[in-house]
Amino acid sequence: MIGILCAMREELEPILEEVEVKEVVEYGKNKFYLAKFDNKDLVLAYSKIGKVNSATTATIMIEKFKAKKILFSGVAGAIDEDLKIGDLIIATKTCQHDIDLTVFGYPYGYIPESEVYFECDKSLNSIAKSVAKKLNLKLKEGIIASGDQFIHSKEKKEWIKKTFNASAIEMEGGAVGCVCFTLNIPFFMLRAISDSAEEGAGIDFDEFLEESSKVSAKFLIEMLKEI
Numbered sequence: 001m002i003g004i005l006c007a008m009r010e011e012l013e014p015i016l017e018e019v020e021v022k023e024v025v026e027y028g029k030n031k032f033y034l035a036k037f038d039n040k041d042l043v044l045a046y047s048k049i050g051k052v053n054s055a056t057t058a059t060i061m062i063e064k065f066k067a068k069k070i071l072f073s074g075v076a077g078a079i080d081e082d083l084k085i086g087d088l089i090i091a092t093k094t095c096q097h098d099i100d101l102t103v104f105g106y107p108y109g110y111i112p113e114s115e116v117y118f119e120c121d122k123s124l125n126s127i128a129k130s131v132a133k134k135l136n137l138k139l140k141e142g143i144i145a146s147g148d149q150f151i152h153s154k155e156k157k158e159w160i161k162k163t164f165n166a167s168a169i170e171m172e173g174g175a176v177g178c179v180c181f182t183l184n185i186p187f188f189m190l191r192a193i194s195d196s197a198e199e200g201a202g203i204d205f206d207e208f209l210e211e212s213s214k215v216s217a218k219f220l221i222e223m224l225k226e227i
């Protein structure tokens with residue numbers, strides 16, 4: 001079973017349109033779509049925005065629906081200057097920029113007995129790169145930082161870049177990475193850029209959410225043919 005996870009309805013819908021939904025299971029105030037694609041069993045859901053919601057849904061996919069890998073598809077804000085709206089990026093690892101226990105001498109993003117960074121699955125990432133090559137699509141890779149805030153200021157964006165060496169910003173990947181690390185499940189995250197995470201990002205996000213969600217969804221479908 002492969003888990004396909006998104007944060008928002010707009011990110012999931014273009015994927016659902018391409019798969020054969022067999023059953024919809026209502027659980028944990030959410031809907032889980034059991035589907036087939038290319039003879040593979042999928043469980044798909046959108047978690048709602050944020051680290052708690054995405055951690056909850058990832059855990060349910062793994063524990064209740066027996067997902068053996070989690071693939072995330074969605075949109076993100078750009079931190080790298082060379083990432084433009086519509087560009088694709090996969091996470092090499094994820095982190096949580098809004099964790100701050102520095103008063104106790106710990107680094108930003110660190111919780112005692114846990115990790116700052118959660119590694120994404122290298123074999124899924126190499127499949128993504130070969131798909132990008134085959135389709136002649138640009139695909140970046142880098143650290144993607146998460147926090148329960150929509151980032152729309154150059155100052156905050158630059159702080160996250162400096163502190164975590166992050167290339168993109170969103171609100172779920174660090175939490176899903178932690179869940180997959182905890183349960184020893186391979187994690188892959190693909191994001192298409194929807195905004196610059198600077199002043200005015202909210203306007204861009206509204207304008208490009210649907211289009212960038214489709215860019216990510218289209219690529220994810222191509223990935224599913226190869227895994």
Ligand SMILES: CCCCCCN(CO)Cc1c[nH]c2c(N)ncnc12
Nearest residue numbers: 075076077149150151169170171197
């Ligand atoms: C009601 C609207 C909710 C926006 C949710 C944004 N998602 C969260 O995963 C991705 C994202 C795109 N751009 C972002 C940004 N600049 N900061 C944080 N997250 C993001």
